Amino acid sequence: LFDLREKLLFEEYPYSKLLPEKETVIGIPRVLSYWDTMPFWTTFFRSLGYQVQISDKSTRKIYESGLSAVTSDTVCFPAKLVHGHIRNLAEHHVDRIFMPTITTVSSENTASTSESMCAIVKGYPIVIRNSDNPEKRFHIPFDAPLFHWYRTEDRNRQLTVYMKDTFDISPDITKKAIEAADQAQTSFERQLKENLLKKYYSLTGEKLDEDFELYQMLEFSNTKPVKVPYKGITLLGRSEERRVGKECRSRW
Numbered sequence: 001l002f003d004l005r006e007k008l009l010f011e012e013y014p015y016s017k018l019l020p021e022k023e024t025v026i027g028i029p030r031v032l033s034y035w036d037t038m039p040f041w042t043t044f045f046r047s048l049g050y051q052v053q054i055s056d057k058s059t060r061k062i063y064e065s066g067l068s069a070v071t072s073d074t075v076c077f078p079a080k081l082v083h084g085h086i087r088n089l090a091e092h093h094v095d096r097i098f099m100p101t102i103t104t105v106s107s108e109n110t111a112s113t114s115e116s117m118c119a120i121v122k123g124y125p126i127v128i129r130n131s132d133n134p135e136k137r138f139h140i141p142f143d144a145p146l147f148h149w150y151r152t153e154d155r156n157r158q159l160t161v162y163m164k165d166t167f168d169i170s171p172d173i174t175k176k177a178i179e180a181a182d183q184a185q186t187s188f189e190r191q192l193k194e195n196l197l198k199k200y201y202s203l204t205g206e207k208l209d210e211d212f213e214l215y216q217m218l219e220f221s222n223t224k225p226v227k228v229p230y231k232g233i234t235l236l237g238r239s240e241e242r243r244v245g246k247e248c249r250s251r252w
Contacts, residue, residue: 039184075120090134101125
C-alpha cells in the first residue's frame with residue numbers, strides 16, 4: 001500500500017489545458033503536507049500551462065545539504081529535510097518555488113479542532129523565508145502565500161485572488177484549474193481506498209463498507225508527558241484514546 005500510495009501521489013493525472021504552455025517551471029518541495037496534496041498542486045499548475053518540477057526523493061545527501069540553514073536542533077526531522085529540498089529545486093533550475101503557508105483546512109472528521117494544521121507544517125514557509133531565503137540565496141522567487149481554508153469556499157476564493165494578483169490569471173480560469181486539481185486529488189484517494197479494501201478482504205475475507213471511517217475520535221488524555229521505560233532508558237510520550245469504527249476502542 002505504501003508503494004502504491006507513493007506511485008499515485010506523483011503520477012500525472014488527466015487535465016485539460018486551460019492556458020497555453022509556458023516556459024516557467026514551478027518547483028514544489030516533496031515535503032510536509034505538500035507531499036499528501038501533490039496530485040492537487042501538480043494538476044493545478046499544469047492545467048494552467050506551467051511546468052512542474054518536484055524535488056527529488058529524500059536522501060542523506062539532500063538532508064545534509066540543508067543542515068547549515070536549520071535554525072533549531074529540536075525541530076522535527078521532516079522540517080529539517082525542507083532545507084535540502086529547497087536546494088534540490090535550485091539545482092533543478094526552477095523559475096519559482098511554491099510553498100504556501102496553509103494555517104487551516106476543512107476538518108476530515110467531527111472534531112472542529114482538527115481543522116488546524118501542525119504549527120511546524122503551517123509555519124515552516126515563514127522559517128524558510130527568514131533563515132534560508134531562496135530569493136536572496138538562489139535568486140529564485142519564493143511564493144509562500146498565506147491561506148486560511150476553513151471551508152472549500154475560502155480555498156477557492158483565496159486561490160483565485162492569489163493567482164490574479166501574482167500571475168494575472170482570471171478567477172474563472174483559476175476555478176476551472178481548481179476543479180481539475182480536485183478531481184486529481186479525489187482520484188488518488190479513491191484508488192488508494194479501493195486498493196485498501198481489496199487488501200483487507202484478501203487478508204480477512206471480510207468486506208468493509210466503502211464509507212467506513214478509520215478513526216472516529218482521537219483524544220490526548222494526558223496534560224504532562226508520560227514516562228515509558230525502554231531498553232534501560234526512559235522515553236517521554238503521550239496517552240491517547242482512539243475510537244476505531246463504532247465499537248472498538250483502544251488506549252495508547
